Amino acid sequence: MSSSGSYINSLSVDCVIFGFDAGDLKILLIKRKEEPSAGMWALPGGFVDPLESLDHAAMRVLEELTTLQNIYMEQVHTFGEVHRYPLGRVISVSYYALVKISDYEVKATSKIEEAVWHPISDLPALVFDHRIILEKSLNHLKEKVKFHPVGFELLPEKFTLTELQNLYEVILGKELDKRNFRKKILGMDLIIKTSESQKGVAHRAARFFRFDPERYKLLIEQGFNFKL
Amino acid sequence: MSSSGSYINSLSVDCVIFGFDAGDLKILLIKRKEEPSAGMWALPGGFVDPLESLDHAAMRVLEELTTLQNIYMEQVHTFGEVHRYPLGRVISVSYYALVKISDYEVKATSKIEEAVWHPISDLPALVFDHRIILEKSLNHLKEKVKFHPVGFELLPEKFTLTELQNLYEVILGKELDKRNFRKKILGMDLIIKTSESQKGVAHRAARFFRFDPERYKLLIEQGFNFKL
DNA sequence: GCAAAAGTGTTTCATTTACACCCATGT
């Protein structure tokens, strides 16, 4: 074992921020303004302050960028290859976040850097090992949605069943049967029919539903397991 | 966002080393000889050297302790609460490892510290936040075994179906039906019947089986999904 | 009235669960 001495390292967090819009899963990237790799696209990130936790640092990065709060966020993996960053050794703890783009677009005041949503099906080259970080988060998300109702974090408060189905189809990368999907999701008793419907659409208006987190907590306590 | 400056942190890895023996899931703990908390039980761990990756550091800690190599190991989570360690800020990246205790007991030359297997059902108090680190790894393991054939990493090369079933029962924390278990596991075509059987047991001798990793790779390529 | 998406049940098939007795070995 090493002596009890400490080593100097830089510690950063990088955030993979997922959104869902126009039928596409997207992530928020910033265009770097500083060297190294100025002008290239990168995951939003920053150094961890000496007196903040990792979770706090990740939240801070996200809030500074989007002005959003109460975002679903989870640590994914820590990247510590010696030469992953060209100017010295930097350890990066990655987080992924799920945001409702509809909220974001209203409030965004991205102070620092140019932040743009990119569809995951068409991503630019990323700096350093950010592509790998992204892939790891994406895989994590794909596994997560199968057994936890996190998909709702990506949709507006009120959504149609078709929107929900599209979301799952995009994340899981496969088509789902409409009737089976509705049967299953409604049978779980997790989403509630609202009194509102779409307006001004050139077809039969779809009913809006909303997720019921209280009900979910209760079901969990009773041993319920979400399974898509 | 912070300026591009770096911050000084200590970075360590802590290993949750699982073993299975006498029908019990166990973890390997060391008795600390240094302050702080000398004499208390702790997860094996150590500082990350400036020129080694995180994975390398974790492997090194494990090999120094057990002299084992080619161990199944996986990063779980990074703990970064500001005051988790009393003498200063230390970030800890946790890993879990699965070892075959039967191998270990032959080769062990634990050089540094007293290392003892403790059944998870009866653990001593642990230093710092090691209890939380352990719990997180245990939960991770519980989820992992359901969908990945990692249980075999905890058993000897050759094992009986009853041993395998006991292992799963202990990890999952519930009883399994003998006939259904055998039907399912044999139906996957992942384990091979050897020509050997138990000897000297006071009942009908059980057949030994072994896991076939080549076969598993092949099945994976064909889209097979392990599911217990 | 036509284009476009919403909404709705039944049948078939696959998977999971429940369950009980005979077999081989050592003492």
Next chain:
DNA sequence: ACATGGGTGTAAATGAAACACTTTTGC
């Protein structure tokens, strides 16, 4: 001969998958 764990199949219930037509709305 008895105690101990090894080994085996079938039937019922549950869950998953396949599948087509009617409804509502805007143009």
